[in-house]
Structures are given as structure tokens and as C-alpha cells.
Amino acid sequence: MRRDFYMPTRIVWGEDVLVHIGSFLRDLPVKNILVVTDPIIAGQPFFTETIARLSDDGFRISVFDECGIDARVAHIDEQAARCRRESISAIVSIGGGSVMCTGKGIAIVATNSESFREVTGVGNFQKEALPMVMVPTTAGSGSEVSQFTIVKDDERHLKLLGGGPLSFPTVAILDPVVLLSLPQRAATFSAIDALSHAIEAYLTDLSTPFTDAIALEAARLQMASMRGSILDSDAKARGNNLLASAMANIACGNARLGHAHALSLPLEGHLDLPHPLGVGSLVPWTFKFNAEVVPEKGTTFAQGLGVDIKGLSAAEAVDAAVDTIFELYDALGFPRHLSNEQLPRDRIPDMAKLAVPGMYGSTVPVVIDQTTVIASPSVRAMTVKHATEIYELASGR
Template identity: 45%
Template sequence: MSTRIIHGTGVLSGLGDTTTELGLRNVLVITDQNITPQAFYSAATSSLSAAGVAVNVYDGCGIDAHLAEVDELAARVRRDGIDGIIAIGGGSAMCVGKAVAIVATNPPSFRDCAGVASFTNRALKMIMIPTTAGSGAEVSQFTLVKDDENETKFVGGGPLSFPDVAVLDPEVLSGIPPRLAAVSAVDALSHAVEAMFTEFATPLTDGLATTAVSLLFRSAPAAILERNEAACTENLLGSAIANMACGNARLGLAHALSLPLEAQHHLPHGYGVGVLLPHVLAFNAPIAAPKVRQLALAFGVREQERPDEDVLAGVIAAIRSFYDRIDFPQSFAGLLDEPSCLNAVARAAVPGLYGTGSTGNISDASEIASPNIRQARVSDAEDIYRACFSTH
């Protein structure tokens, strides 16, 4: 990971200097209309102007980064001679920012950049400023974009699209609504947990993942409910570290199964992966008992001498208790209507998060494309979905 991380209270005030150090003079700030009225946003743009940086603004980000939006903005960047991207916002704004930076130097469309390392030119220089402690997109080489025309979501990215700088300032969390903060925290937690249960996980990524779990588990409730500054700082760091883990070890089955619910049924990403997480953990546990025990220590579950199933139960109980403390839902009931055919949703999950799976001749025995440590088939996915629609 080549991203420079600047963190601590008040570091956002130095944004102008950070930007000019990268040699940027004409930037596009990508954000949303909930961010622009905030005091920290004004401070950030004032810092840019004071440093002599020309500031162009796009504040139209909504839920998800959208293909047409990305391609249109990339064309604007090329037309107006913009030399850098600064994204200020949650995961959606940062995904827009990264996708625009990629297409700006690899035209004409983000569709052509789908997959892993499928483009040849270094993305435009970019600075990421997360205003939620969730996606960790500020340190990720990957970005997720929705193709509304085809009702799909797909990933693009690679070593040429790491952000140059991530600015983590806890002051930006002061105005975030508790529900959004809770969804963001669960998104971050899912990144850390999923990173431990993939075929690419190593002791290095497990160390990052367990550190992130510990930070998020102890800090998120205080950050969300009390706006405690130290907790907010830990929460932002935990989110970034979680993405460092999954950026190297990749993401597992919860993310693969959430994708069709997000693309076809418009379920927000954090709710999708969060509700799926305990069920996917239970699916993985039979072949990953040592990993579950390692995860238990990160959650503070002290049942190491008990049978494997008791340790798993303790971890799941810890996750569900965490959800209760921050008022996060335990099932999909109430979030979206149960699809009339869960088998069809499960089949739509076969291509996987990275789009590497089959798209033809899919059956109940077809495998979900995922680096998940335990291979899941369509029939397994259908069972997991069904469990997620049951009330806890």
C-alpha cells in the first residue's frame, strides 16, 4: 500500500499544504450536499484556496458511485485540465473519486477498467478524506461502481489506483447521524472479519484484521453514541486498518452475497454485509476453528478452553451484542421485502465480487466466485439468505 496516512485531531487544516506537496494546482473536490454545509468542509476548501489551489466542486454524490456519473466527471476532468481529485465523504464519494481518477487517465469508461489491474496508466493523483468510519476506501486500491442500466455492481482497481494521501481527522465525525455511523462501523467490522477467512489471508493480514476488530469493537459505541474524540480517532484508524487487511487478503462470502441484493434490490451495502456476516462466519467455522479462536481473542471472548462450537457461539454473541449496542438490525426483515425467489438471488451471486465467476449454465451446484476460505454453492447461498430473513 503506497498511501500516506495523516491522522489526528485538526490535521484537516493542513490540507492545502498536503495538496501542494503533491504538485496539485487545480483539483476537483468530490463530495455530497450533506457535507458542503459542514464547518470542516469550509475549513478544508479555505485551506486549499489559501495555498493557491484552484477548487472545482462536484457535490452530487448519492448512495453508491454510478457508472454514468463517473464517466461524465472523468470527461470533465480531462476537458478542464484538472490535475488531482480530493474526495470528502463516505464510501460512495470516495468510490466516485477513485473511479474518476482511474478513468481520467484510462478513458473512455470505467466499464473498461473493471476487474483487477485491468488498466495501464497510473490514476490521477488523489487525496481521500473519509467522513465516516466504515468503508476504508481511503486506503484501498479498489473501487465499487454501480451500472444502473444493467442492474449490476462491479469492482475495478489495482496497484495503480491507490490514493496518494488519506487524511483521518476525527472532527469530521462530529455531525454524522448515529444510524449512518452505526452502518459504517459494521461495514468496517465486516472488512476485518472477512479478511481473516479468505485463501489469501496471512499472519500479516490477520494481525491487521484482529487489530482493527479490537479497535472497532471497543471504540465504535462511544464514537457513535457519545461523540468521544479519542473513540472517534480509534474508529477512523480501525476502519482504515480493516481495509488494509482486506485489501491484501480480499473479501469473502458476505460481500459476494450482498452484491446482488445491493444491485437488484437497492439494499445499502453496510446493511447487506452486516446482516450476512454472522451467518457467513457460522458457515466458515467448521473448517476454520483456529481462525475463530483468534477472532474470539480480538472480541475479548475468553473461552479458549471450551469446544469449538462454544467459541463460535461466543464470537457470534459478541457481534450481535455489538449490533444491539449501536442499534444495527439483526436481519433483513424490515430492511427489504424478501425476494419471491431466493434461489434466483443466489444464482445472481455466482460471478462474485470481483466478477470472475460463470455467467452461464448456472445450477444449484454452481460455486460462488469468491476467495472465501470455504467454497459455497448456490444452494448454500440460498440457505444463508433464508436465515438472514428470519428474525433473530
């Protein structure tokens, strides 16, 4: 069976690498730049200093600073039209996952279509996206090294995925200085999102020795750095947390994401649940669900999370791994369960059915019942009935 591993993004990391952003753009080469960010990041000293450096380096800069919690179709379509109108030749995204997803969506639509709705799915466009330089300000989404972008369609209450080999960012700049001003709650949510990427990548049918090695090391590095980065603002831990986040997304970018992300999508689209809260509440249970059919991998990953597996059966090692994840949640202040307000019990059956298309937009069967399988590359088939049970567990019921 043929397997591919593809990662064309240049990754630069270390303290103060952000000051050299102009040199990376000159290498492309480009002149007119759209900088994408959000109102909070736009007020940070590192952002204003970066804009000043780019201006001094001779780049013509336009700024879009209205990104919110999610990337949105309306923003992407408007700014893509602006790029065509103003002959903008590159996108610089400075922010968290929603900012980078917005920038990536703009880069795709600017060269391919009038709306992001026309390029959803995997590889559903023909022209290479505009060059992109990504500066993540959270150690979380890993979008800086991903070909995919997730965008909210407010009109249809959907989360849309788009991307392909023609939309990898050109350069990712990982500088721990950007994490200094990040509030603890935002840092925690981002870090849990990143951990879910490592967990999910390890347990798909598309995983390979390459992705397994990266996912395992990402998880190990995350467990070793999260507390120091988030609770103590340790500089080395911040750098390792950023690097681990990128590694986790490199793994899932090739091995894909699994059930936690598939089940989180309807919660995000229909219940307005923040993405990290959705996947974070689901991933301990989807990890256990999938690891049951690959006990050797479950044990190995438990060890990567820091579990002492000596004398434990495979099932006991997986249970200990779930406990370790929850202990991390407790230490960082991340909720173990969704509240009834976040996921009303009477909505669970509908959510389970809405999860059927999965993360990557598979065709929905005409009839959906309890035996219908959720579309996912995960190692174990999950039915609507299983999904309902997972939602119940994630709700603490």
C-alpha cells in the same frame, strides 16, 4: 507459494490534521483540483473551511457535490471528462464510501478510458490514476486506503468493481473532527461495514500473517471504540474508530473480501439494498460458515471480538462470537435481520444464483445449479445451496 503485501497510501491521522491538507497536496505537486463530495458534507463547517484553506493556498478548485448513496457510472464518466477538459490534475474526496468510490472512479477513468464500464475488474487499465487525497467522513468503507472502487450501473442494475495497484489513493487524512456531525444511523452503518472487512479478510485463502495481525487488531479496536464513538461522541473513540476502519480495509485490500460481500452484491444491484445493511446482515453467518473449517482461527478471532474463550470448544467460541456481533448490533441499533420487503423470500433463489460471479467478477458458468460454487477467496467453498441457506438465516427464517 508467493504472497504479496502492498500498501503505498500515506496515512496521516490525529486531531486537526485536516487543516494541513494543502501541504500534502503541495508535496504531489498539483495545482488544479476537483473536490468530490455530497450535498450534506458540502454544507458542513469543516468542508467550507477546507475549501477556503485550499483556495488561500493557491489551488484552483472545482467542486462536484452531487454524490448520492452509491457511486454511479454516470457521475464518474461525466466528471472524468471534465477533468480531461479542464486539465484537472488531482482528486480530493471528502465524504463517505460513495464519495470516495466516486472520486477513485473519476481518477481512474480520467487517465484511462471514456467510461468506468471499460475498466471494471482487477487491474484492467494501464495508466496510473490521477493523484488522490481522501478524507473519510465515516469510519466505515475504508476506501481511503483501498485500490478498489465499487460503482453502481443504474442501466444494467449491477454493482461494478474496478481498481488495481495503479489506483491506490496517494494520501488518506483521518481526522476525528469530521465524525462530529455524522448522524447515529449513518455512523452505525459505516462501522458495521468496517467490521465486516476485518472479519472477511481474516478468513480468506489469501490471508497472511501481515493481514491477520492487522485484521485482528482492527476488530479489537473496533469493538473497543464503536460504542464510545457512535453513542457518546468520545473524541478518542472517534479517532480509534477511524483508524480501525482504515486498518480493516488494509487487511481486506490484501487478503480480499469473502462471502458476505459476494452475497450482498446482487441484493444491492437488484433490490437496491444499502451496502452496509447487506454485508452486516450476512457477515455473522458467513463468519460462522467459514470458521467451521478453520477452528483455530475462528477461536482466535472470537477472542479478538472480546469473547472469553476459556473452557469453550472451537464451535462454542464461534457461536459466542456471533452472539457478540449481534449484541453490538443491538447496542448500536443495527437490525439483526433483513425484512421480507428488503429481501423477499421468493427472490432468494435468484439472488443465490446471481451471487455466483463473486466480488471480483469471475466468469459465470453456462449452467448454474445448487452445486455451483460462489466465486470467492474465502477459506470454505460455498455453493448456491449454501448461499440460499445463508440468505434465509440473514432474513431471520
